Amino acid sequence: MKQEPATPSEWLPFLSGGGMMGAMMRAHDWSASPLGSPRLWPQALRTVVGLMLNSKFPMFVAWGGELGFLYNDSYMSILGDKHPSSLGKRFHDVWAEIWQDIHPLVVRALRGEASYMDRLPLRMRRHGYDEDTWFRFSYSPVRDEDGTVAGMFCACIEMTGEVLAQRYREEENARLVTLFEQAPGIIAVLRGPDHVFEITNRSYLQLVGHRALVGKAARDALPEVQGQGFFELLDHVYHTGQPFVGHAVPLRVQRDPNAPLEERFIDFVYQPIHDQHGKVSGIFVEGSDVTARKHIEDELRAANQQKDQFLAMLAHELRNPLAPITTAAQLLQHGALDAPGIARASDIIARQAQHMTSLVNDLLDVSRVTRGLVTIAREALEMREIVREAVEQVRPLIDARSHTLDCEIASDSLRVEGDRTRLIQVVSNILNNAAKYTAPGGRLVLSARIDAGCVRVAVRDNGQGIDPPILPYIFDLFIQAERTPDRSQGGLGLGLALVKSLAVLHGGRVEAHSDGLGKGSEFVVYLPCLAGGPAAGVPQLDVQSRGARGLKVLVVDDNVDAAEMLATLLEMNGHEVGVAFDGKSALASAAQAPPDVALLDIGLPDIDGHELARRLRAMPETTQAILVALTGYGQAEDRQRAHKAGFDHHMAKPADLAKLLELLASVGSAASLPTR
Numbered sequence: 001m002k003q004e005p006a007t008p009s010e011w012l013p014f015l016s017g018g019g020m021m022g023a024m025m026r027a028h029d030w031s032a033s034p035l036g037s038p039r040l041w042p043q044a045l046r047t048v049v050g051l052m053l054n055s056k057f058p059m060f061v062a063w064g065g066e067l068g069f070l071y072n073d074s075y076m077s078i079l080g081d082k083h084p085s086s087l088g089k090r091f092h093d094v095w096a097e098i099w100q101d102i103h104p105l106v107v108r109a110l111r112g113e114a115s116y117m118d119r120l121p122l123r124m125r126r127h128g129y130d131e132d133t134w135f136r137f138s139y140s141p142v143r144d145e146d147g148t149v150a151g152m153f154c155a156c157i158e159m160t161g162e163v164l165a166q167r168y169r170e171e172e173n174a175r176l177v178t179l180f181e182q183a184p185g186i187i188a189v190l191r192g193p194d195h196v197f198e199i200t201n202r203s204y205l206q207l208v209g210h211r212a213l214v215g216k217a218a219r220d221a222l223p224e225v226q227g228q229g230f231f232e233l234l235d236h237v238y239h240t241g242q243p244f245v246g247h248a249v250p251l252r253v254q255r256d257p258n259a260p261l262e263e264r265f266i267d268f269v270y271q272p273i274h275d276q277h278g279k280v281s282g283i284f285v286e287g288s289d290v291t292a293r294k295h296i297e298d299e300l301r302a303a304n305q306q307k308d309q310f311l312a313m314l315a316h317e318l319r320n321p322l323a324p325i326t327t328a329a330q331l332l333q334h335g336a337l338d339a340p341g342i343a344r345a346s347d348i349i350a351r352q353a354q355h356m357t358s359l360v361n362d363l364l365d366v367s368r369v370t371r372g373l374v375t376i377a378r379e380a381l382e383m384r385e386i387v388r389e390a391v392e393q394v395r396p397l398i399d400a401r402s403h404t405l406d407c408e409i410a411s412d413s414l415r416v417e418g419d420r421t422r423l424i425q426v427v428s429n430i431l432n433n434a435a436k437y438t439a440p441g442g443r444l445v446l447s448a449r450i451d452a453g454c455v456r457v458a459v460r461d462n463g464q465g466i467d468p469p470i471l472p473y474i475f476d477l478f479i480q481a482e483r484t485p486d487r488s489q490g491g492l493g494l495g496l497a498l499v500k501s502l503a504v505l506h507g508g509r510v511e512a513h514s515d516g517l518g519k520g521s522e523f524v525v526y527l528p529c530l531a532g533g534p535a536a537g538v539p540q541l542d543v544q545s546r547g548a549r550g551l552k553v554l555v556v557d558d559n560v561d562a563a564e565m566l567a568t569l570l571e572m573n574g575h576e577v578g579v580a581f582d583g584k585s586a587l588a589s590a591a592q593a594p595p596d597v598a599l600l601d602i603g604l605p606d607i608d609g610h611e612l613a614r615r616l617r618a619m620p621e622t623t624q625a626i627l628v629a630l631t632g633y634g635q636a637e638d639r640q641r642a643h644k645a646g647f648d649h650h651m652a653k654p655a656d657l658a659k660l661l662e663l664l665a666s667v668g669s670a671a672s673l674p675t676r
Helices: 019-027 043-053 073-082 096-110 160-182 202-208 230-240 291-334 339-370 383-400 420-436 495-505 560-572 583-592 609-618 636-645 657-669
Strands: 059-063 068-071 115-125 130-143 149-158 186-191 196-200 244-253 262-274 280-289 379-382 404-409 415-418 443-451 454-461 509-513 521-528 552-556 576-580 597-600 626-631 649-652
Touching: 019 043, 019 073, 043 059, 043 068, 043 130, 043 149, 059 073, 068 073, 073 149, 096 115, 096 130, 096 149, 130 160, 186 202, 186 262, 202 244, 202 280, 230 244, 230 262, 230 280, 262 291, 291 339, 379 383, 379 420, 383 404, 383 420, 383 443, 383 454, 415 420, 415 521, 420 443, 420 454, 420 495, 420 521, 495 509, 495 521, 552 560, 552 583, 560 576, 576 583, 583 597, 583 609, 597 609, 597 657, 609 626, 609 636, 626 636, 626 657, 636 649, 649 657
Parallel strands: 404 443, 552 576, 552 597, 597 626, 626 649
Antiparallel strands: 059 068, 059 149, 115 130, 130 149, 186 196, 186 280, 244 262, 262 280, 379 415, 443 454, 454 521, 509 521
16 A cells, blocks of 8 residues: 655645644655655544534544544643644543543543533643633533444633632632621622622621621611601612711610610611612611710710809909909098998908808819829818718708707717818818708708718708709719809809719729709708727817917019018017019018018029028028918929928918918927027
């Protein structure tokens, strides 16, 4: 038989065209291929190859007993670096690494049964390394002229990129779902005109109570929300396509099936979701539960309103005493008053100035205590003595208003540990409060007894009482019960806030009780009881028993009126007084006429009072003088600074004249000035 050449000597019609693979087949040496020369290929193979070479779809055909492998241009990229060596080789040799996966399908095709696979995973080696791939393909039997299956044909698409992209999308979606679920804000997706829940996150369920929502229409899932306007808003957004934004909107929900409706406040957005045709298909809900923020804002707003009311009241209270002081001063200035008139004007000025001093002291006390700047002394005290002194302080007001005061003091020991002055202030404040807010001729009951390990001090009255909404806040700053139109009670309403703060500093607590307006009230202070014997009496200073003498006093103050008035008062009480209005003049005066006592202002125009005190201490003439800081700076740190500068005493302006005279009397009665 004549041997056919391995390479076609002329173009065969079925190999014409076919792109790169057609050219390769025409030029290929087929001598080593199980397929033999294309001139000897049966017509069925020629037909399939001709169709394959001129298709843009990736294809291959495997023919004959050894399944010789032929493919087109589009299949080259699938082969990778297996191309071009795969042309004409056995199918098994081309894809040996996946043969176990595809061999059953090949067998089915050779038996005459076609197969279709979608996204079949195959681990291929086509670029020098193993890689995961996915393919969509079909294996079809190819028959020769007599109908016998002589080979198989495959049309395929590599799906690797699509599968990996889908996996990435799924992973990304899973990550987004996780973020969605863990988002601190409320999130939900509603679908359709009935607003069926498709997705909800944890925060949304916390807002409405953990219940089954997904798959339910909003009106069925949250029936208690009906009538609050939310469903109507959802309908409006769905039908108009216009988003809605709400701020701090109240929502009443039943978060627990056995609990009543609970009011929450939410910021939220209803954002319409559009389909591919631009039609609204659902609503995206996003927002946050701002209940805590809303409560804080309300409290701040209320506190600001209370502050404004307090400042208005403060202005009123400070103007009240200023009016008679100004009038009396103008009358004295004109010199038209007789002796009784001068006495009345002087009494008015003294009384009203004392009232203003009390107002300022209240403000300073509350400021220091509430900021934690007050330290209290600790000593064993008998509460009966504290109560007695508090009654003495308030007695003038009680008598002036014709009240009856009943004292119910237990006979047992009522010992506490604390600061005598501050505890007297606590009891006198609640007693003073009862006296002010009880109509003239009222009845006050002051009681003190042991109650559950505490000393219980209470003041009960039959006065105007307390409105129930005010009662929980009666001890707060800037809170005050309603006054009578003439505001005859006076004061700033800071006394109860001070009582609470001081009681807490002593480890105690306070309570207020009232059945309502016109039904009286009761204020109670509880202090930890101190076990043991009776407290030692505190020695009292008896100024009158001392043989006081007149002193040489130097008053230094850049406020000329204040300095001269204080000097006049001291001279009227038997003291020899010199006056200076700045530090340098004070040093010159002290050197010329050394004082026994120097009353020094701190805020002087040339050198401050602290430096002046140090210089006076350094002068031989005044090293033994008693130095008193008389200043408007009354904080604890101001007292410490004055002590370090060499002051013996510190008194806040305006000075309590009685205390100042008592101090001077104690100095004058001594046999000699104290040695430092």
